[in-house]
Amino acid sequence: MLVFARPRLAIYADGYHSRLVDALANDYPAMRALLGESAFNAAMREYVVAHPSRCANLRWYGDGLARFLARSPRWRTRPVLGELAAFEWALGLAFDAGDAPWLEAGQVARIPAGDWPDMRFALHPSARRLNLRSNAPRIWQWTEDRGRKPKEVLFEEPVAWLLWRKEQTPFYRVLAPDEAWALAAIGRGRSFGAVCNGLRGFAGDAGAAQRGAQLLRNWIAEELLCAGDPAR
Numbered sequence: 001m002l003v004f005a006r007p008r009l010a011i012y013a014d015g016y017h018s019r020l021v022d023a024l025a026n027d028y029p030a031m032r033a034l035l036g037e038s039a040f041n042a043a044m045r046e047y048v049v050a051h052p053s054r055c056a057n058l059r060w061y062g063d064g065l066a067r068f069l070a071r072s073p074r075w076r077t078r079p080v081l082g083e084l085a086a087f088e089w090a091l092g093l094a095f096d097a098g099d100a101p102w103l104e105a106g107q108v109a110r111i112p113a114g115d116w117p118d119m120r121f122a123l124h125p126s127a128r129r130l131n132l133r134s135n136a137p138r139i140w141q142w143t144e145d146r147g148r149k150p151k152e153v154l155f156e157e158p159v160a161w162l163l164w165r166k167e168q169t170p171f172y173r174v175l176a177p178d179e180a181w182a183l184a185a186i187g188r189g190r191s192f193g194a195v196c197n198g199l200r201g202f203a204g205d206a207g208a209a210q211r212g213a214q215l216l217r218n219w220i221a222e223e224l225l226c227a228g229d230p231a232r
Contacts, residue, residue, distance in 0.1 A: 021046045023058040024065065028088050030143040031081070043075060059096075072160065080152040083136040087161075087172075090128045091140075094170045097126035101227035105220050108230060117193025119230040121186050126165035127224055129175070129183065131158040137172060163194045166223045178202035182215055192216070192230075 021044045025032050032040045047068050055061045066089060069075045071084030102124060111119065135153040142150055160175040162183070175183070178199055185195050196212035203211040219225050 003181065017048050017100060020053060020058070020061060021045060022064050024048075027062045027092060028065065028085060030088050030140045031084055033143040034084065034139060034141060035081075043069070043081075044216075046072065046074070065089070079153065079154060080134040083134045084139055085131045086130060087132065087136045087140055087163075090130055090163045091170045091172070094126040094128055094165045095168075097124075097165060097183045100125055102223040103183050103220055103225040103227050103230070105217070107227065108216070111230060117191060117196070119192040120189060121192070121219075121230055122226040122228060123183070123187055124164055124224055126163075126170075126225055127134040127183075129180070130161045130163065132161055137161060162224075164222070164224055171222070178211065179215055182212070186225075 021041060021083075024044045024047070025040070028040075031043075035043060047065055050068060051064055052060075053061050062085075066082050066086035068082075069085055070079070075081050103121065108119070133155050135150060135155075138150050139152065142148075160177070160180040161172055162175050163170060163172045165171070181202070182195050182199060185198060190198075190211065196209050199208040199211050
């Protein structure tokens with residue numbers, strides 16, 4: 001019996017690794033398309049060896065892939081890989097996030113103008129923000145469209161990206177510096193008046209309130225804010 005135990009264990013281990021790699025392929029199709037089958041399998045097997053599964057649900061097993069690729073001596077020479085993994089994972093989280101009714105323009109319009117400075121909002125549960133130094137989102141889009149393959153590019157400064165879900169479809173876009181700041185302030189529970197006051201550092205005293213109102217209109221249209229009582 002001992003003669004056959006080692007081969008049987010090897011077969012079991014190989015099957016176990018293969019199931020984990022298959023789970024990662026399901027979560028990271030863009031990474032798979034960029035690397036190709038052979039390199040993708042090699043990278044994922046390295047991840048499997050370095051990160052044994054402790055998840056009851058394999059949906060969450062790939063949570064650490066972006067960090068692994070960013071730190072691995074073999075894969076960190078291509079920084080776009082770690083950032084592409086972070087972007088794909090964030091898109092998946094946006095899709096899987098809990099649902100919530102979104103704020104409608106009529107709810108805000110019914111609030112007296114004098115109460116607007118005290119309004120507070122909650123971001124939709126699907127909203128995610130990433131700071132990326134590469135063109136990982138452009139590469140992800142290429143894997144969807146399969147046009148001309150873009151070069152992997154690194155920028156001097158990080159770019160803020162917003163990811164969220166609208167009508168069961170994940171969306172993403174670049175955030176201007178003032179909007180990135182404002183969304184972070186909203187996430188910390190700051191009032192609309194405090195947000196507009198902070199926007200003075202970007203738009204000046206004359207333009208801050210107008211910019212705040214413009215951002216609020218955009219967030220409502222994009223279903224980024226949860227329904228509730230903004231005047232609470």
